[in-house]
Amino acid sequence: MDTQSQVVSRLRSVFASGVTIPEEFRRAQLTKLMSMIKENQEVIVKALHKDFSKPKFEAILSEVEIVVNDLHYTISNLSSWMKPEYVSKNLATKLDTCFVRREPLGVVLIIGAWNYPVQLILLPLIGAIAAGNCVVIKPSEISAATSSLIAELIPKYLSQDCYAVVTGGSEETKSLLQNRFDHIFYTGSQTVARSILQAASVHLTPVTLELGGKCPCLIYGRIDMPAAARRLVWSKFFNAGQSCVAPDYVLCSPAIRDALLPVIRQTLEDFYSKEPQSCPDLSRIVSPRHWTRLMELLGKSGGKVVIGGESDEEDKYIAPTVLVDVAEDDALMKEEIFGPILPILTVESLQEGIDFMNRQERPLALYVFSDESHIVNTVLENTKSGGFCSNDGIVQMTLPTLPFGGIGASGCGQYHGRWSFETFTHRRGCMLRGWALERLNTLRYPPYTESKLSWLRWSTSPESTCSLM
């Protein structure tokens, strides 16, 4: 069994051989990845169910279909993404060929997370393969069943020379990071992200960090309450709230809160029945440790539980829970909740809501529910977040054409679709000059004179072409 360093240096020699570069190779590997998912849909769903009782519907939509969709998109666009991009020039370089070439980085590392263990490994992997790299894949040990399934399936379908899966916990990850990679793609927490950045700086390795944060959901103004409640409940309790883009907390006026609560209650009943614990469409918490963390948060909170609150330790079950009278310094507001607990905080005005959100760290996503477009625009223009969605939650990440990533504490870099390809690509500026017209070049050689300077000023400006035409 190879050590980690042996794996990395083996991949490095494979990359140097150039086998991952041709388009046919990349396309073939992506097609095999597609087969891997389609042929193993059932076992993937089963493994996800084992890890956190993920309902089949959620598993298929958020782990299988989203990957298949990205694969289709990438495979059909790969040729055009790989083509050299010819760029416009100035007069001095008019006769030259200038283009940007997309080149692979080399050997890249993808570290997955446990909440969407398939998607969070495979979506970046699609980009890394499409861009022509060799990849080391490190799935999260917390989603144990799914991660071991991935470790088993990838070598069966993809080239074992070019793509290696490394398993293990935080110790193994730490030692893996001592190796030199050409890019590190990490999904997870801020704390670990810091140590990854530190390790990367030793080798000047660029990183993409997909972190989390508390995604606020502001509900304001005139509003279609039932529609808003359904979308809010769906996006909050999908995967039992364990989504990095789940609405973490709600901000609204006391009046909206009072109108919203009964509708949320009804919606929860419509979705998960009167006995959510026995409903197959509700997930569980991923591990006893996370269950305990959430229960402790609930315990420390000064808010009042108005919906739910039930739990079952053995089952790792927490009922969809809503709290009111939560203050800004409440325990539930000190960290990303990542669970089926929804605090509702009240604000008296739109500005107060905006100021509140701006006082917190920049989130991965920011949501506004309102039928009034000027309110949506005001929030959009006066806040910062990785992504923004009005009148819905989570769905902004299903579009492979939208860049998915954070800002500030929620991360750096973006992916999905072409953005994944670009993440694992070096854009190399290429210029091929001619040999003729050497006399023109004398303008730039010493001795420097005023007239030479004027000619150069004119010929190197971007407008010079227009004035000539």
Next chain:
Amino acid sequence: MNENDEWYRFVFKMSREQLVVQQARKSFLTGKTKPLEFRIHQLKSLLRFISERRGDITDAVKRDLGKSEKGTELFETLGLEGEIGLAVEKLAEWAAPRPVEKNLLTITDEVYVQPEPLGVVLIIGAWNYPWAITLQPLVGAIAAGNAAVIKPSEVSSHSAKVMEELLPKYLDKDLYPVVTGGVAETQELLKQRFDHVFYTGNSTVGKLVMEAAARHLTPVTLELGGKSPCYIDKSCDISVACRRITWGKFVNCGQTCIAPDYILCEPSIQSRVVEEIKKNIKEFYTENPKTFEDYGRIINQRHFKRVMALMEGSTVAAGGDSDESQCYIEPTVLQDVTGESKVMKEEIFGPLLPIITVSGVDEAIQFINEREKPLVVYVFSHNNKLIKRVIAETSSGALLANDCLVHFTVSTLPFGGVGNSGMGCYHGRHSFDQLSHLRSCLIKQLKMEGINSMRYPPHTAKKLGWARFLLLKRVNVCKLRRMAMLAMLAGLASFVVQRFLR
């Protein structure tokens, strides 16, 4: 810093750097930089600064690097003026929302990417082109709507002083403060929280900058260096090749991050190469470069000693003369250098041009690939196949065939390194994008709730089928429009036939 600031700092036990960053952030949060008119106004002021203070700038560079006035204009201010002009012209286009393809579920929604400012950016400049390298990132920072703390290199001390004194007279001094100082001040700055750090310099310090930024999870752009190789194909026009290489190498006394660091060529042409370079040195810099206005100096004693020491153990084929009191090193060519020579152990960043002989392009490619990825690979050849091979089989920030340096002037090409030579890129629109956050925006209505119900529990197989279709199938809106157009035309045609041609 005025009296009030000093008092404030004393009371709150803040360092000068902390206060400056805090003020920049406060000013940024007022939203002043959002309107494009404000940004354009600042950019135009920057342009005015360069033209009105040309004398101060060229004077400072002369004292720092011994560069002539025209040399400064050519290599520092000309490019800057171009970048500013481009940003002013294109800002509205760059800053506009960028629509993206939708899926069926979002077909009636607005889906786009909105470029937004990052916040407060730190720009750490370098000493070799103290104005171009410090102010070009600033153009991008201002255009993208950020505040920027500018830290010019203390090594080019005259330029730093002039920047500190004069820039606040043209730019908003809270939003774009200049902070001077050495290592201690830079470290203090790096303790503060920025939304992006843009550093130009060497790889060693680059690692430290990245590490410091890691504490705040701050993204970085690192424009570093490396040894940019230059391969000369033996069957090319050696006279023209050497002319261009001589120019590229000895501009700014070799103190250019993209200077051709060393030459690779076959032994049969080495002496011809040496002769041609000698000839061009004489033509460009006269018999006595020391007295020639358009030949510069090494920045300081430390670098002078460093570069002189690199010559150890190598054969001088041309030049070699030096004068420590003036930090003068004659344009020098070294021949029969090997991979193990002292001069090959680090980026030269001086007017020494080593020639290493290789058996051909295969060995040259191998030699290049054994080393860290450089900022640029140069290849001189008439053979396009050979050039294509070098492109395909090496990796570098950029590749330039048959000339040196000039790719820098094409603002549509992303300028940056890879691996040890850096991360991120800039110039033109790339500066704007590098210092922006591209925020994905999905603007939905609360209507059409019926379709949404496909995704809500209780889950059924039928709902799953619909959800898959609506949520995940992408739609080519143009195709739909075209189809609708065709259908309309067909309808119109049939109407015309029925009405008029019966």
